[in-house]
Amino acid sequence: MKNPKIRRRDRAITDYNQMLEIMAQCDVCRLGLRDNESVYIVPLNFGFTTENEKLTLYFHGFVKGKKIDLIQQTPIAAFEMDRKHSIVKADIACHYSFLYQSIMGKGEISIIDNEEEKIAALQCLMANYTQKSNWQFEKQELQKIVVIKLVVTEWSCKEH
Numbered sequence: 001m002k003n004p005k006i007r008r009r010d011r012a013i014t015d016y017n018q019m020l021e022i023m024a025q026c027d028v029c030r031l032g033l034r035d036n037e038s039v040y041i042v043p044l045n046f047g048f049t050t051e052n053e054k055l056t057l058y059f060h061g062f063v064k065g066k067k068i069d070l071i072q073q074t075p076i077a078a079f080e081m082d083r084k085h086s087i088v089k090a091d092i093a094c095h096y097s098f099l100y101q102s103i104m105g106k107g108e109i110s111i112i113d114n115e116e117e118k119i120a121a122l123q124c125l126m127a128n129y130t131q132k133s134n135w136q137f138e139k140q141e142l143q144k145i146v147v148i149k150l151v152v153t154e155w156s157c158k159e160h
Helices: 014-023 066-075 115-129 139-145
Strands: 029-035 038-044 048-049 056-064 078-088 097-111 145-159
Touching: 014 048, 014 078, 014 097, 014 145, 029 056, 029 066, 038 056, 038 066, 038 115, 048 115, 056 066, 056 115, 066 097, 078 145, 115 139, 115 145, 139 145
Parallel strands: none
Antiparallel strands: 029 038, 029 078, 048 056, 056 145, 078 097, 097 145
8 A cells, every 4th residue: 555645745656666666776674663662763675575566575684682572562663765865956055955766654564484484585585686586595594584574554655
C-alpha cells in the first residue's frame, strides 16, 4: 500500500515500477525501531521482493544486540532510503534547495526462523548488491546471523 499522506504531492512518485527502480538504486536502508520513549535508527544493507505489489524488505545482522532486542519487543518498524543528492545554489540563502529521491514507509517486522526462508532472503539481499542470486551459505555461518523481514504496510516515494 502506498502512502497517501505526502504533503508535496507535486514531488510524489506514484508509479509502482518507478518506485521499485529508485529503491533498487539505493545502497542503504535506515531502519527505525521503537526504543521505549525514543527511536533507534540503524543503517543496513537490504534486499527486497514484491509479490502482487506487496513489498517485503530483508536485512541481516548478528544474532544478538540492541536491534534484535527492539524487534522482539515491538513488531512495527519504519524505514527510509534516499539517493541522487545534489545541492541547488542560489543568491539568496532561503532559495537554496536540495535535489533527491527518497522512499519512506513502515511495516511489520520479524525475525526469520525458517532456514529455507532465511536462505531465500539472503539470496535476495545478495542479489540486490551483486546481481547474482545463487550463493551458497555454510551452515555455521547461517547460525551466526539473523535475517530480518519487514512486510511493508505503507510507503511513499518523492523526488525533487
